[in-house]
Amino acid sequence: MSPSASPSTGPEISTVTLHNGLQIVVIPDHRTPVVTHMVWYRNGSADDPVGKSGIAHFLEHLMFKGTEKHTQGEFSDVVTALGGQENAFTSVDYTAYFQRIAREHLKTMMEFESDRMTGLVLTDEIVNPERDVVIEERRMRTDTDPGAQLGEAVSKALFTHHPYGTPIIGWMHEIETLNREDALAYYRRFYTPENAILIVAGDVTEDEVVRLAEATYGRIPSRGEAPKRVRPQEPEPRASRQVSLADPKVEQPSLQRCYLVPSYTTGKPGEAEALDVLVQILSAQGTGRLHRDLVMEQHCAVAAGAWYQSTAVDQSRLLLYAIPHPGVSLDTLEKALDGVIHDVITNGIEAKELARAKTRLIADTIYAQDSQASLARMYGASLATGSTVNDVKSWPEAIDAVSAESVQAAAKAWLERRRAVTGYLLKEEVAA
Amino acid sequence: MNDLTPKASLASRIQTVRSSGGIEAWLIEDYTVPLISLECAFLGGAAQDPAGKAGVASMLAGLLDEGAGPYDSTAFHERLDDFAIEVSFGSDRDGFSGHLRTLIRHKAEAFDMLKLALNEPRFDEEPLERVRAQLVASVLQDTNDPDAMANRAWFTTAFPGHPYGNPSRGSLETLAAITRDDLIDYKARILAHDTLKIAVVGAIDAASLSIELDKVFGPLPKQSRRVAIPRVTPQGVGTRKIVDLDIPQSSVRFGAAGISNDDPDWHVAIVLNQILGGGVFSSRLFREVREKRGLAYSVSSSIAPFDFAPLHMGGTSTKNERVAESLSIIEAEITSLAKDGPFDEELDVAKKYLTGSYLLRFDTSQKLASQLVQIQIDHLGQDYMDRRNGLISSVTREEAARVAKRLYGEGKLLVTIVGRPVRIDAVKA
Numbered sequence: 125m126s127p128s129a130s131p132s133t134g135p136e137i138s139t140v141t142l143h144n145g146l147q148i149v150v151i152p153d154h155r156t157p158v159v160t161h162m163v164w165y166r167n168g169s170a171d172d173p174v175g176k177s178g179i180a181h182f183l184e185h186l187m188f189k190g191t192e193k194h195t196q197g198e199f200s201d202v203v204t205a206l207g208g209q210e211n212a213f214t215s216v217d218y219t220a221y222f223q224r225i226a227r228e229h230l231k232t233m234m235e236f237e238s239d240r241m242t243g244l245v246l247t248d249e250i251v252n253p254e255r256d257v258v259i260e261e262r263r264m265r266t267d268t269d270p271g272a273q274l275g276e277a278v279s280k281a282l283f284t285h286h287p288y289g290t291p292i293i294g295w296m297h298e299i300e301t302l303n304r305e306d307a308l309a310y311y312r313r314f315y316t317p318e319n320a321i322l323i324v325a326g327d328v329t330e331d332e333v334v335r336l337a338e339a340t341y342g343r344i345p346s347r348g349e350a351p352k353r354v355r356p357q358e359p360e361p362r363a364s365r366q367v368s369l370a371d372p373k374v375e376q377p378s379l380q381r382c383y384l385v386p387s388y389t390t391g392k393p394g395e396a397e398a399l400d401v402l403v404q405i406l407s408a409q410g411t412g413r414l415h416r417d418l419v420m421e422q423h424c425a426v427a428a429g430a431w432y433q434s435t436a437v438d439q440s441r442l443l444l445y446a447i448p449h450p451g452v453s454l455d456t457l458e459k460a461l462d463g464v465i466h467d468v469i470t471n472g473i474e475a476k477e478l479a480r481a482k483t484r485l486i487a488d489t490i491y492a493q494d495s496q497a498s499l500a501r502m503y504g505a506s507l508a509t510g511s512t513v514n515d516v517k518s519w520p521e522a523i524d525a526v527s528a529e530s531v532q533a534a535a536k537a538w539l540e541r542r543r544a545v546t547g548y549l550l551k552e553e554v555a556a
Numbered sequence: 557m558n559d560l561t562p563k564a565s566l567a568s569r570i571q572t573v574r575s576s577g578g579i580e581a582w583l584i585e586d587y588t589v590p591l592i593s594l595e596c597a598f599l600g601g602a603a604q605d606p607a608g609k610a611g612v613a614s615m616l617a618g619l620l621d622e623g624a625g626p627y628d629s630t631a632f633h634e635r636l637d638d639f640a641i642e643v644s645f646g647s648d649r650d651g652f653s654g655h656l657r658t659l660i661r662h663k664a665e666a667f668d669m670l671k672l673a674l675n676e677p678r679f680d681e682e683p684l685e686r687v688r689a690q691l692v693a694s695v696l697q698d699t700n701d702p703d704a705m706a707n708r709a710w711f712t713t714a715f716p717g718h719p720y721g722n723p724s725r726g727s728l729e730t731l732a733a734i735t736r737d738d739l740i741d742y743k744a745r746i747l748a749h750d751t752l753k754i755a756v757v758g759a760i761d762a763a764s765l766s767i768e769l770d771k772v773f774g775p776l777p778k779q780s781r782r783v784a785i786p787r788v789t790p791q792g793v794g795t796r797k798i799v800d801l802d803i804p805q806s807s808v809r810f811g812a813a814g815i816s817n818d819d820p821d822w823h824v825a826i827v828l829n830q831i832l833g834g835g836v837f838s839s840r841l842f843r844e845v846r847e848k849r850g851l852a853y854s855v856s857s858s859i860a861p862f863d864f865a866p867l868h869m870g871g872t873s874t875k876n877e878r879v880a881e882s883l884s885i886i887e888a889e890i891t892s893l894a895k896d897g898p899f900d901e902e903l904d905v906a907k908k909y910l911t912g913s914y915l916l917r918f919d920t921s922q923k924l925a926s927q928l929v930q931i932q933i934d935h936l937g938q939d940y941m942d943r944r945n946g947l948i949s950s951v952t953r954e955e956a957a958r959v960a961k962r963l964y965g966e967g968k969l970l971v972t973i974v975g976r977p978v979r980i981d982a983v984k985a
Binding site: 153154155156157158188197200201203204205206207208209210211224225226252253254255256257258259260261263264267268269271326372373374375376408409410411416419420426427447449450479480483484486487488490491493494495496497 | 637639640682686801849873911913916920
């Protein structure tokens with residue numbers, strides 16, 4: 125390890141599996157007497173049946189609607205009355221539910237959360253208005269925002285076959301047809317103890333958590349084995365793709381480039397780590413290559429950055445973006461962006477850049493220890509996409525082992541035009 | 557698990573550190589994670605932007621970490637990266653804030669970088685023009701964003717001729733007018749000892765912190781030179797304004813005068829807002845607008861204790877055909893809360909939520925430090941963290957009913973709507 129990467133003395137994180145297959149992860153943090161209680165299901169929008177896009181997300185909403193034992197809103201009322209905060213989120217690969225609450229209420233949270241793993245009751249009277257809520261959510265996030273609409277088009281063009289190309293919230297015409305039976309069928313298939321991960325972070329010990337989990341989640345019968353996620357895989361890409369969206373509401377054009385790349389789950393050892401380092405070198409605030417070349421030296425962008433969805437079950441995405449300087453066309457900006465990538469592929473990276481990127485990435489894991497909610501999310505996302513607790517724990521060492529050559533090799537292998545979609549967001553000029 | 561032993565009071569963990577140079581900070585020493593979080597704030601914010609130059613405070617916030625002392629912008633950022641130090645600044649309507657986070661092994665470098673940023677910013681031409689261009693781009697990106705438009709329309713209508721009517725990030729015209737001297741002048745006027753509040757949480761003791769406080773903050777001027785800002789009440793209450801935008805869903809903002817946070821009724825107002833639309837899954841607005849009728853995904857209310865015009869506000873987004881229905885439900889809930897006060901049960905639940913969830917605000921060093929700064933800004937006293945839940949719990953139904961009348965009055969609101977709402981009475985903006 126380099127001197128900057130001295131081993132972190134983080135919390136003692138442990139994992140246990142109950143007899144019914146439920147995996148438990150405990151992340152102790154005794155500074156404040158509160159806990160973060162999360163249940164992650166290993167299914168997300170990429171597991172929506174064909175023609176039923178949005179069902180994973182719709183079900184997430186419906187999970188707040190009551191069970192055989194508890195009426196609609198009862199769980200939320202209890203959380204509120206106990207001073208807790210709760211919510212849920214759906215991703216392409218997972219769906220998660222959480223409460224943050226004073227430690228003495230953990231058992232109550234487990235009772236309710238385990239109850240809704242199998243006891244959900246839905247009626248049309250409850251399902252129908254909630255579908256309207258989801259429709260308004262889609263209108264709010266996407267249908268009133270040209271940038272979000274371009275984002276959907278870029279994803280769809282990138283994933284020509286794999287369901288990662290479908291919006292998590294679903295396509296509007298399919299959301300409109302989702303019903304009670306769709307939701308229940310999906311629920312029965314995926315909401316099982318074998319498919320779930322329980323993460324408790326905060327002022328707890330492993331013994332306490334396991335004892336309480338056995339008395340609650342432990343009563344749910346095993347289904348035998350976890351449901352299989354079988355998704356059509358993306359073919360090897362051959363053609364570079366371009367999509368553009370012009371709308372009169374766009375006052376600030378922008379450029380994005382999205383590449384099909386390996387994730388921690390699909391990549392060979394070290395590949396995703398090299399991409400993480402590469403993205404850090406490209407996008408670090410004030411020092412990254414995109415900033416240095418496009419903003420500072422060539423003055424063709426006012427801002428530029430990159431983002432890599434590294435935790436994913438299947439092949440994933442790496443995104444570059446830039447906002448042009450006034451008067452600079454997106455074509456010109458795109459050529460400059462290609463120049464930045466070409467430079468990394470041809471000339472590699474400097475030792476100083478590599479060291480700086482590693483310092484930052486490894487320090488971020490220490491900063492993450494300051495937030496039990498962040499740690500819980502980090503472990504949840506990794507475990508729900510196929511990584512292990514040890515993978516997460518040893519990640520700083522894996523990052524420290526990344527060489528300049530492997531970063532250059534990753535850029536060469538994955539940042540190829542044929543693997544990419546370029547998106548233009550433009551103003552549509554309307555005749556007065 | 558249920559044999560919870562109460563931890564020592566939060567307030568008793570706060571140390572007051574006073575440096576030999578007279579700089580004061582609140583400190584909570586904690587060595588669990590090897591880091592230090594420092595938060596600091598000055599009174600001022602966008603409200604102190606000079607006339608015709610809205611955006612100075614936010615431009616200054618963007619520029620203090622873009623080169624200082626011997627380091628130009630690139631060298632400054634490289635040094636932050638080399639030591640994994642986080643330094644940033646922000647501004648809102650009434651305040652200007654600074655944030656520092658460092659691993660303890662780089663604390664000397666970290667305090668040095670904060671000192672340089674606060675005292676020797678370079679305002680070199682390249683970063684100055686770059687930050688200006690970034691602010692222009694963000695203004696352009698928000699030009700036709702429905703939520704941003706509804707907010708702008710609300711504040712320009714409510715506060716004509718007052719600094720609160722100006723966009724805090726500036727407009728295309730005002731950003732173009734800002735000069736280097738404007739930034740230097742603003743910094744000299746606003747970043748001064750008399751309004752400075754500091755809180756530190758993490759792995760540092762009082763003696764070490766005291767030395768750093770003098771180094772970092774000592775050179776700042778003693779006295780700020782703020783212009784007087786008139787206290788005002790929002791205009792246009794009782795009217796609706798529509799801003800046309802070709803979208804399928806309208807974004808709605810509503811609000812009126814509120815209660816300031818130094819008012820004896822402030823904690824009652826917190827409880828009332830929780831009941832109306834503060835609770836995510838349990839408020840009246842959530843139940844009536846979202847859960848029962850599926851009119852919107854997001855609907856909420858807030859109380860905004862701006863220094864010169866406290867407000868109560870709220871918003872929702874609903875399809876154009878159902879804006880009228882949504883608004884009439886929201887107005888009915890506000891009116892009924894004002895007329896009858898809360899039910900016993902909802903009052904009880906709101907109080908339990910607010911007291912039970914107070915701890916959740918302190919689960920990271922940064923959150924804890926920023927709460928400690930806010931308590932200082934609001935002059936609530938070092939024991940506030942221990943007193944606060946008592947203030948909430950003691951709110952009675954009678955008090956709540958009285959303050960609901962005071963806060964929501966006859967339920968009159970200034971409403972701004974961006975979209976193409978159907979069948980709605982309004983004055984077009």
